[in-house]
Amino acid sequence: MTGSPAELRARAQSASAHLPALILSAERLAAMVAPGAHGLRRGGPGEDFWQYRPASQGDTARAIDWRRSARSDSQFVRDREAQTAQAVGLWVSAGQGMAYSGAPDRPTKADRAQLLALALAMVLLRGGEKVGLLGQPARAGRVQADRLAQQIVARRPQGGDGDAPAADHLRPNQRLVILSDFLDDPSWVDDLLARASGMGVTGVLMQVLDPDEEVFPWTGAVLFRSLSGAFRHDSRDAGGLREAYLARLAERRDWLRRRAEGAGWHWGHHRTDHPPAVALSWLYQVLAG
Template sequence: MNRSATDLDAHRRAAGLRSGAQAASGHLPALILSAERLAAMIAPGAHGLRRSGPGEDFWQYRPASQGDSARAIDWRRSARSDAQFVRDREAQTAQAAGLWISAGQGMGYSGGPDRPAKADRARLLALALAMVLLRGGEKVGLLGQPARAGRVQADRLAEQIALAPLKDGDNDAPTPDMLRPNQRLVILSDFLDDPAWVDALLSRATGIGVTGVLMQVLDPDEEGFPWTGAVLFRSLSGATHHDSRDAAGLRDAYLARLAERRDRLRQRALDAGWHFGHHTTDQSPAVALSWFYQVLAG
């Protein structure tokens, strides 16, 4: 029996999807290994709530009060004075962190074979940070998906991050309705598109108690604009282009616009109680990961 044209089309689409998934998943072991090595450089630990309660870390000594049992008294500390003291521990709880990695076509850019594409570096940082947070007992998930704890979640995130394709267009942005109250977000993007989405996202975040980090990931070429002479500038999607006969003459204006964009992002993040950082793909990812961990633990 001959297959119908519809069946053949469906078969070809399925085969194409399988082929694409196999090609993408070929990078999965390397991504996991690199992320695990990177995460191992950071000492993980649960983030305290800065109040007394169940936990392992010392928080403060306080004078004993009515209702404290004899077992709660720290007799060694109390022996140094005429008063009795209780050793409080800091309350700890699993916190939920959401990750979002831009999938715009521009994130696929690399200015040379000696450095990764922006998307690859962003994926590495996101997965390594997830591993650190998960080891500290926290819940982590991609933005818009459930945050979970445990080693299985690390494997799940690795697969989701590695298999996520870039979009057809240059722009990509999370929508404010993806936010959930009281979570922490990590947003990785080159932030070279229209920044209006950042304003909308942070306005919504401020209203529902969401805090987080904006990390701008750029290629060194985008950071320093090394081009001279006649250059055809074209977005990776092909949607926009500019033919310049004197690229060097554009450098000062470009660098001024980049600095202005960065200052705006930094100020907007500060106003919302967020953090802003930037990273270029020729820098050590360990420096960026350490910064991530410090600001999220602060």
């Protein structure tokens, strides 16, 4: 997407004006989620207790938890949870379709996805994790939250209704959170997950939709037009399309869920009229688990 210097300057000013509100909203949302540091859910050097496990060959007498072992006929080792910071990558679709909102009192899909991404980053950063946008360095610390906010709002809308993350930006063993409406051609998902599997990358696919896109409330004569202008359909009986549309949406979601689960990823979806704290808590929990 290109434009004159004046248009580029206007977009930059609009993004800058939006930044303080986004940061404040994300901070409030992040405060609703317990930001305690979490490890990678495996044994290793750390301070937090993880689990008791039966002693095995190779465990030294010093490693045995004798107090726990005294309560049974077996010997147990007290494992601690590894506290190695994990690198988390975030990607928010900038397709023009994300700018849709079915009502003036609802956020656009892009606004909600940006809010969730930044709030999640804040929670993870408070827990000592390294976070970055996909393709950008993952860093820790409060300053990184401000940097991420600027990068998120500065990303310009793409030319089409949807877009896709660049698979060559993946880094080994990172965790990745993809926020999109997934309404455009989803063929890139297979390519991304295949490459991710080969690099030890796991993560989350989260679909963000406006409620109108979930319930299809239209009836009568309706002109359907995508925000990019690439799609246009003039219907005289929109209500007659509802059943087929809902079936296609369910089919798309099932396809995405099966692809995600087959690659060891998580799949979730969120409506913009639902509380963002619920989606944020879920994202945090699946990354921590």
